[in-house]
Amino acid sequence: MIEALPGCDLSRLNLLFESRRLERLARDMRIIAAGLAPTEAVLEAAPIVDGWQFGCRTLTSLVGTSIGHPRLxxxxxxxxxxxxxxxxxxxxxxxxxxxxLGAPHAGDDHDR
Known part of the structure; x- marks a missing residue:
């Protein structure tokens, strides 16, 4: 998660870095959706994950009461x-x- 801080160069650089990373992912997803596998050159340049298994990572989300959601x-x-x-x-x-963002949950400090 990136905190948007107007006028902060680090915030801007983080946003640009993540946007480029997501654009690359979206491009690869479109290629795979078109039925194409990664090229040999792409796979040769990729690192190996040996002894792999699935893991779970915690992602930050919002929990609360939604008002006016287009689908829910x-x-x-x-x-x-x-x-x-x-x-x-x-x-x-x-x-x-x-x-x-409406009112925060009672007792939470969101003014970091």
């Missing part, structure tokens, strides 16, 4: 992972969409 009824929600948040200007961008 108003009520409890657990969003996709949060990529960018600006708690001062009260918005967040998850993998799926933008959310406007």
């Amino acid at each position: 009824p108003d009520g409890p929600v657990h969003t996709t992972d949060v990529w960018i948040i600006d708690s001062k200007r009260r918005w967040a961008r998850t993998l799926s969409r933008y959310y406007v």
Whole structure:
């Protein structure tokens, strides 16, 4: 998750880095969806993961009450992972969409 801080060069650089990484992933997904496998050159340049198995990573998401979601009824929600948040200007961008941040959960400190 990247905290959007207006005028902060590090925040801007992080946003640009992640956007390029996601663009590369989206490009590869379109290639695979077209029925094409990675080329030999791509696989030769890729690192090896030996003795591999699936693992789980914790991703930050928003949990609360959604109001006005385009596909879900108003009520409890657990969003996709949060990529960018600006708690001062009260918005967040998850993998799926933008959310406007209402009141935080009682007892949580969001003014870092």
